[in-house]
Amino acid sequence: MKRKKLTPQLKFEAMFKYxxxxxxxxxxxxxxxxxxxxxxxxxxxxxxFGLNFLFSSSWNPATHEYGALASIYGTVVSxxxxxxxxxxxxxxxxxxxxxxxxxxxxxxTGNAIxxxxxxxxxxxxxxxxxxxxxxxxxxxxxxxxxxxxxxxxIGKLFQGAPMGIGMLSAxxxxxxxxxxxxxxxxxxxxxxxxxxxxxxxxxxxxxxWEVTHKVTLRYGIKGVIGACFIGLGRALGExxxxxxxxxxxxxxxxxxxxxxxxxxxxxxxxxxxxxxxxYLHALMQLGLILLLxxxxxxxxxxxxxGKLKKSMGTGL
Amino acid sequence: MKTNTNMKRRExxxxxxxxxxxxxxxIGIFFLLWIIFTVFxxxxxxxxxxxxxxxxxPPGMEGGGLVNAITGTAIITFxxxxxGVPVGVLTGIxxxxxxxxxxxxxxxxxxxxxxxxxxxxxxxxxxxxxxxxxxGNFSAWAGALAQSIIMLPVIARTSEDMLNxxxxxxxxxxxxxxxxxxxxxxSIIFRYSKSGIMTGVLLAVARISGETAPLLFTxxxxxxxxxxxxxxxxxxxxxxxxYAMSPFDDWRQFAxxxxxxxxxxxxFLNIIARxxxxxxx
Numbered sequence: 001m002k003r004k005k006l007t008p009q010l011k012f013e014a015m016f017k018y019x020x021x022x023x024x025x026x027x028x029x030x031x032x033x034x035x036x037x038x039x040x041x042x043x044x045x046x047x048x049f050g051l052n053f054l055f056s057s058s059w060n061p062a063t064h065e066y067g068a069l070a071s072i073y074g075t076v077v078s079x080x081x082x083x084x085x086x087x088x089x090x091x092x093x094x095x096x097x098x099x100x101x102x103x104x105x106x107x108x109t110g111n112a113i114x115x116x117x118x119x120x121x122x123x124x125x126x127x128x129x130x131x132x133x134x135x136x137x138x139x140x141x142x143x144x145x146x147x148x149x150x151x152x153x154i155g156k157l158f159q160g161a162p163m164g165i166g167m168l169s170a171x172x173x174x175x176x177x178x179x180x181x182x183x184x185x186x187x188x189x190x191x192x193x194x195x196x197x198x199x200x201x202x203x204x205x206x207x208x209w210e211v212t213h214k215v216t217l218r219y220g221i222k223g224v225i226g227a228c229f230i231g232l233g234r235a236l237g238e239x240x241x242x243x244x245x246x247x248x249x250x251x252x253x254x255x256x257x258x259x260x261x262x263x264x265x266x267x268x269x270x271x272x273x274x275x276x277x278x279y280l281h282a283l284m285q286l287g288l289i290l291l292l293x294x295x296x297x298x299x300x301x302x303x304x305x306g307k308l309k310k311s312m313g314t315g316l
Numbered sequence: 317m318k319t320n321t322n323m324k325r326r327e328x329x330x331x332x333x334x335x336x337x338x339x340x341x342x343i344g345i346f347f348l349l350w351i352i353f354t355v356f357x358x359x360x361x362x363x364x365x366x367x368x369x370x371x372x373x374p375p376g377m378e379g380g381g382l383v384n385a386i387t388g389t390a391i392i393t394f395x396x397x398x399x400g401v402p403v404g405v406l407t408g409i410x411x412x413x414x415x416x417x418x419x420x421x422x423x424x425x426x427x428x429x430x431x432x433x434x435x436x437x438x439x440x441x442x443x444x445x446x447x448x449x450x451x452g453n454f455s456a457w458a459g460a461l462a463q464s465i466i467m468l469p470v471i472a473r474t475s476e477d478m479l480n481x482x483x484x485x486x487x488x489x490x491x492x493x494x495x496x497x498x499x500x501x502x503s504i505i506f507r508y509s510k511s512g513i514m515t516g517v518l519l520a521v522a523r524i525s526g527e528t529a530p531l532l533f534t535x536x537x538x539x540x541x542x543x544x545x546x547x548x549x550x551x552x553x554x555x556x557x558x559y560a561m562s563p564f565d566d567w568r569q570f571a572x573x574x575x576x577x578x579x580x581x582x583x584f585l586n587i588i589a590r591x592x593x594x595x596x597x
Contacts, residue, residue, distance in 0.1 A: 009496050016498035017414055023406035024415065024424045027472065030465055031427050034438070037445040089344050096341040100334055109345065116348045118519075118586045120526025122553055123575050126560050127351045130358075130568075176347055183344075207330035230433075237435020239529040240557065264437050264529070268557075271533055287441040291434065298433035302426060 034291065042285035044278050053285060059250035059266075061273070066282035068289055070250040074167065074260040075290070078242060079235040081171025081256070082178060087228055089175070090182030091217075097183075098190040099212050110187060117180035125244035128173035129165070133245055136172075137164030141257060160257035163247070168256040170246035170265075177241045178231040185230070189223030190216055222304075229301035237294050239264035263290045352579075359576020362569045372539055372550075375564035382574055384541050384550040388456070389578075391542075392535065392551055393525045395460035400467035401517055407468070408475025408513070413501055416480075425476075431469040437529035439465050444533040456545040459535030463524040470523065474516025478509040511596035515589045522585035526578050528553035552578055 039046075045053065045066060056067025093113070097106045141162030148158040160166075193216050201211045217224075247259020248269050261269075263286050274280040366381045373380030407424065415421025443462040448454055482505050490500035506513075531554050542549035552574045559571035 009499075013496045013498050016501070017410075020406045020410035020414060021420075023403045024410040024421075024472075026403055027407060027424060027427050027431055027469060030468075031431060033446065034434070034442045037442055038438075041445045041449070089340055092337045092340040093344050096337045100337060101341075109341075112345075113348070115583055115586055116352070118522060118582055119351070120528070120553070120578055120582060122526065122528045122556055123355055123579055124351065126556065126571065126575055127354055129560065131350070131354050176351070179344055180348065207326050209330040209333040210326070212333075233433045237437060239435070239437040244560070264435060267437055267441065268529065268532055284441060284445065287438050291438045294433055294435055294438075295430060298430045301433070302429055 035288075038284055038288040038291060042281045042288055045281040045285045048278065049282075053282075054289070057250070057252050061270075061276075061279055064276065064278050066279075068263070068286055070252050071261055071263045071266045071286055072289065073252050074170075074246065075236060075262040075264070075293075077167055077256075077260070078170045078174055078246065078262055079232065081168065082174035082235045083228065083232060085172065085175035086179045086182050086231060090179055090186050090227075090231075091224060093179075093183045094186035094190055095212055095216070097187050099208055099216065110184075113180045113187075114184050117184055120240075121177055121238055122240040124173055124177045124241040128169065128241065129244040132173065133164030133169055135164075136169055137162045145257065156254040157256045160253075160255040162257065163259070165245045165247040165259060166257050167246065167253075167260040170242045170260070170262070171256075173241050173245050174235050174238060177238065178235050181234065182227050182231045185227035186220075186224050189220040189227065192223075193219045222307075226301065226305050229297065229304060233294050233297050233301065236297065237264055237290055239268050243268045263287070355572070355576050355579050358569075358572035359579075362573025363576065367570075367573055371541065372555075372570070375562065375567055378566075380570075382550075382552065382555060382570060384538070385552045385555045385574065386577070388535075388538075388542060388549040388551040389525060389553065391545075391549070392456055392459045392463060392531070393521060395456070395545075396463035396467060396524055397517075397521055399460060400464035400520070401471060403464075404468045404471025404520075405475050405513060405517075407472035408479060409501060409506070411472065411476040412479035413497075413505070428469045428472050431465075432473065435529070436462075436466055436527050437532075440530035440533040443530070448534060453546070454534060454536040454548040456535055456542065456547070456549045459531045459549075459551070462530035462534045463527060466527060466530060467520045467524055470520045471513075471516055474519070475509075475513050478512030478516065479505060481512065482508045511592050515593045518585050518589040518592070522582045522589070525585075526553065526582050528557055532557070 049056070049066060053066065053068050054072070055069055056065075057069040057073075058065045058067050059070060060066075097110050101109070141164070144158045145160070145162060149155050197219060198211055198215055201215045206214070242262050243265040246261055246265050248261050248265055249259035250261055250266075251258070253260065267283055267287060267290075270279075271283055274283055364381075366379055368381060368386065369383055370379065370381035371384055372382060407428070411421055411425055411428075415424065439462050443458050443465070447458040447461060451458075486504055486508060487500060490504045491497065495504070531551055535551055535554070536548040537554040537558060538548050538550045540550070556571045556574045556578070559567040559574070562568065
């Protein structure tokens with residue numbers, strides 16, 4: 001008698017598990033389909049250019065000669081510039097928030113920075129184009145060109161006309177975009193350094209700076225590197241913040257002042273014009289390359305975070 | 317004597333570093349505030365009653381608004397939410413309650429983390445290939461699908477994290493009084509972590525309402541009122557992109573207005589999400 005009553009319950013039990021499991025499968029299917037669809041829809045370009053696609057810098061829709069090198073170069077360089085600026089800056093701001101500033105200042109600023117991390121990237125792009133680029137062209141670029149342009153070797157990076165838009169501007173806007181993010185994560189890592197560890201160092205007579213770089217930074221370095229990985233992943237695929245200011249040129253130039261293009265900016269700019277199948281497939285292949293780049297970095301990040309968890313417990 | 321000068325040097329270094337880091341922090345915060353300030357200053361100039369009630373006009377013609385884009389973004393975000401949230405939350409439940417130690421569960425967890433890192437423009441390309449090419453037209457549905465794919469892993473991960481915070485005693489107690497597992501999940505465990513999951517959902521909604529890249533290749537944009545969900549419809553973020561890139565001053569003005577609107581919505585959702593989480597704690 002009782003058994004009969006329970007059966008529908010048990011049936012539902014199995015069904016519920018089945019529903020949640022099939023929801024979980026959807027993510028796997030999406031990931032799989034993404035690789036299949038992007039590869040399938042870039043087949044014309046893959047067949048025609050082969051591996052050359054990666055190493056050719058010509059991008060000419062008129063003659064249908066496509067190569068990804070200029071876009072890959074732009075993606076990598078703008079991301080590097082962003083990381084070179086945002087990582088030290090983010091660490092310094094995080095240290096300022098955790099170790100130096102008054103708790104009230106720290107709380108308000110910390111909250112503000114977390115909110116800034118949520119602002120859509122297109123806002124950064126707009127600001128970059130209309131406010132930062134003119135300012136950059138009027139004040140910063142002439143200074144860089146005049147003072148660094150003549151130095152042998154490094155000078156090449158700073159030669160050219162002060163146009164406001166270009167590789168360096170894109171890198172700077174990108175760095176501003178990932179700065180709140182890196183700061184917030186790094187701050188969380190620093191907060192988690194046990195007070196006892198810091199206090200024992202202070203107790204031996206260390207100054208704030210000594211505690212910071214010998215204890216806090218050492219203790220949290222792995223977490224900080226994890227934050228950098230995630231910032232790197234974000235910067236690589238960022239579209240809107242870059243498209244507005246990078247200048248969209250497919251020429252590879254040594255100078256950071258010159259316009260360039262990234263994979264994402266090329267896609268955003270040219271997708272609407274791609275009427276020929278081969279053009280479309282070349283753009284799709286660019287997307288596939290971007291997917292593979294971010295995928296690879298995410299896997300490295302996951303391995304890194306996994307190691308972190310093992311060495312520091314599940315706290316992080 | 318020697319220790320004295322050494323101490324002095326250390327203290328000077330400390331002071332120097334403190335000054336440098338305060339300056340660096342101020343510079344970084346200054347730039348970020350500058351961005352916000354610009355958006356509010358230029359955006360407020362563009363907002364008016366017409367902005368919320370009228371359709372866009374051709375360049376050069378006075379007046380007009382973005383009511384179609386505002387509704388369009390609301391519709392796309394809503395559709396994406398009703399697709400993405402259930403799947404995301406159920407995935408989170410599976411990861412936390414059923415597959416936490418299984419091999420399949422670990423695989424799903426890994427792929428969820430990897431999917432979070434996929435650039436939104438690649439998701440846009442994917443939906444273009446998956447939906448737009450076979451059906452032959454851009455549509456609101458395609459855009460909603462792209463946005464829901466961006467939401468899904470974020471919600472799955474926050475849900476799993478929140479469910480993992482539920483004390484095991486609660487699970488055991490509910491099973492011990494003879495509750496079936498699904499019932500214990502739905503009415504005990506889920507209820508316990510409801511506000512955390514809600515926070516995750518709000519943050520994900522905030523994130524997709526500001527996304528532009530996935531909509532470029534899926535919904536496109538439109539100057540008109542939408543007639544159905546199977547056609548390109550107007551939306552705020554692509555409108556910002558198109559208008560900002562245009563040479564017309566009044567269009568650029570509208571782009572700032574739309575930027576302000578999106579920024580305020582995103583900040584509002586974030587603040588609400590934080591308040592919910594704080595209250596729950």
